[in-house]
Amino acid sequence: MAENILVVGGGPAGLNAAVMLSELGVNVTLVERDSFIGGNPKKFKYKFLFPDMQPADNVIGELIKKTESGGNIKVYYSSEVSDFKENGKKFDATIKSAGGSETKTFDSVIVATGFEHFDPARDAKYSYQLFDDVIDIKDLERMMGENNFVRPSNGQPPKNVAFILCVGSRDRHIGNQYCSRVCCTISVKQAIELKEHFPDCEVYIFYMDIRTYGFFEDLYWQAMEEHDVQIVKGRIAEITSGPNNTVVCKGEDTLLRGPFEIPFDMVVLASGMEGGPQSPEISSKLGIELDEHGFLKPENITLSPFKSNKAGIFLAGACTGPKAISDSITEGAAAAMNAYTYAVKNR
Amino acid sequence: MEYDENGVSIVPSGFKREIFEEARKDFRYEEYVRGCLNCGVCTGGCPPHRFFDFSPRIVLQNMKSKDPELIWTMMDEYIWACFQCFTCAMICPFLNSPGGIIAVLREIAVRRGFESAKKVLKPYSRVLLKLTAYGNQLSPDMIQPDFFPDWGPHIGYAATDLAAKRKAIPMPTLQVTNLSWDVAPEAMKELYDIFDEAGVFKIIEAVDPSLYEIIQDIVDDVRSS
Numbered sequence: 001m002a003e004n005i006l007v008v009g010g011g012p013a014g015l016n017a018a019v020m021l022s023e024l025g026v027n028v029t030l031v032e033r034d035s036f037i038g039g040n041p042k043k044f045k046y047k048f049l050f051p052d053m054q055p056a057d058n059v060i061g062e063l064i065k066k067t068e069s070g071g072n073i074k075v076y077y078s079s080e081v082s083d084f085k086e087n088g089k090k091f092d093a094t095i096k097s098a099g100g101s102e103t104k105t106f107d108s109v110i111v112a113t114g115f116e117h118f119d120p121a122r123d124a125k126y127s128y129q130l131f132d133d134v135i136d137i138k139d140l141e142r143m144m145g146e147n148n149f150v151r152p153s154n155g156q157p158p159k160n161v162a163f164i165l166c167v168g169s170r171d172r173h174i175g176n177q178y179c180s181r182v183c184c185t186i187s188v189k190q191a192i193e194l195k196e197h198f199p200d201c202e203v204y205i206f207y208m209d210i211r212t213y214g215f216f217e218d219l220y221w222q223a224m225e226e227h228d229v230q231i232v233k234g235r236i237a238e239i240t241s242g243p244n245n246t247v248v249c250k251g252e253d254t255l256l257r258g259p260f261e262i263p264f265d266m267v268v269l270a271s272g273m274e275g276g277p278q279s280p281e282i283s284s285k286l287g288i289e290l291d292e293h294g295f296l297k298p299e300n301i302t303l304s305p306f307k308s309n310k311a312g313i314f315l316a317g318a319c320t321g322p323k324a325i326s327d328s329i330t331e332g333a334a335a336a337m338n339a340y341t342y343a344v345k346n347r
Numbered sequence: 348m349e350y351d352e353n354g355v356s357i358v359p360s361g362f363k364r365e366i367f368e369e370a371r372k373d374f375r376y377e378e379y380v381r382g383c384l385n386c387g388v389c390t391g392g393c394p395p396h397r398f399f400d401f402s403p404r405i406v407l408q409n410m411k412s413k414d415p416e417l418i419w420t421m422m423d424e425y426i427w428a429c430f431q432c433f434t435c436a437m438i439c440p441f442l443n444s445p446g447g448i449i450a451v452l453r454e455i456a457v458r459r460g461f462e463s464a465k466k467v468l469k470p471y472s473r474v475l476l477k478l479t480a481y482g483n484q485l486s487p488d489m490i491q492p493d494f495f496p497d498w499g500p501h502i503g504y505a506a507t508d509l510a511a512k513r514k515a516i517p518m519p520t521l522q523v524t525n526l527s528w529d530v531a532p533e534a535m536k537e538l539y540d541i542f543d544e545a546g547v548f549k550i551i552e553a554v555d556p557s558l559y560e561i562i563q564d565i566v567d568d569v570r571s572s
Contacts, residue, residue, distance in 0.1 A: 171440035173438070237389075
């Protein structure tokens, strides 16, 4: 008899876990809160992925296709786990969707509930939602995905653009002390895309530290050497309106120029990643631990980052902390392997 | 006091260390000085930074260096450029408070009667005198162009016909110009007790000994009334 495994969340991690389990012959139940699968990359229409600028569709589209064509994956759209109980070494979960509620017994569970983009409006100094030309990286990603590179306020090509790093990250005031890991690389990637589209546009990146870790460093060097992106050390203290429909970034260039107030046609905020409301929700529903950053807590962050503190419940993807899509996909596979082993052992 | 070849007084390094240790022992130090990434958001948002060579980031970095020499360089002018608006503390991602640590350093300068403190506090002697004599901080007759240049070009007009202007205020006033409101002797005595406990009189004595004498006479009068 085939194993039954529950996967909660249909983003890169959850989809890859579901696909791998289905290839092992497992009956997979995939619970997805949205009316579509693909997670945040699909929801916010990510266009190109770093570091190699491959179309996101190569990755996300591929996973969706495999999930939909894999015969033994049952996807519940717009659904949630409404009730959850341990049943010996197995789990009884009730899945609530538009089609009603259904209770099934599962051999193991993979939680891949992902992250939320930080809402920059929560940090008033950036004037997000106050000025049309202040957007964030997810907005720009969507705009560029729709082949729209112009200023939101007037539809004109921008003459200069500022990227501001660490928005919603590494800041005790907004409650997120951690680094969101990918925003530096995404910003550098988007800066290059902008320069490729408008070679005459001046692009600035304001940073505290540039964390294009590992091979992502290549993109950072490329941005400087091939695209003449200006990289300035200094956090922006305030964004105000400027002359000729510009937005003024005020800050201190802590290495070179000292104080500055520069008017920009467009400002892009590199908003970070958060555990979102889904993390505490699934934590209390399944009885698994939440960490101090608002993400789900692995049993051992180094030895078993894909295991929850509860035997039989596994974690994958950005629900345990900010990470790149490639890492989420790796963790989806790792969690699938572990969930399968647990299910077979307790057959 | 030692002097160098240019006639500038040499402050012994032991004394500079003492000043730093005094700041570090302050109960607020740990709360005000935390990690720092040199992001400059404090200085970017700092109002005096637009007008002076003053940077709250440098203040914090100097404190973090634990180098008494660097901290000493700020005691003379640097710490007095701060408006104490605490914008820096409001936006620092680490919750540092450069404004707060400046307050700590200023208090040391005042307690020890440093020349810089005397110079900066000179204009406040009028306010202190008014406060101890009448329990009022400011009264209409203190509005004089010489004392409030920062009030802008209309201060001259504001200082004229004070009695008439006071009558025009549509609520009960004392109809005098040397007081804003009447303070009961009991309240004054309480104020002196607070000044005693908080060490305010000691500070006045250190910064302005002649003002201290005048104030002591007033305090004795009120206390014995």
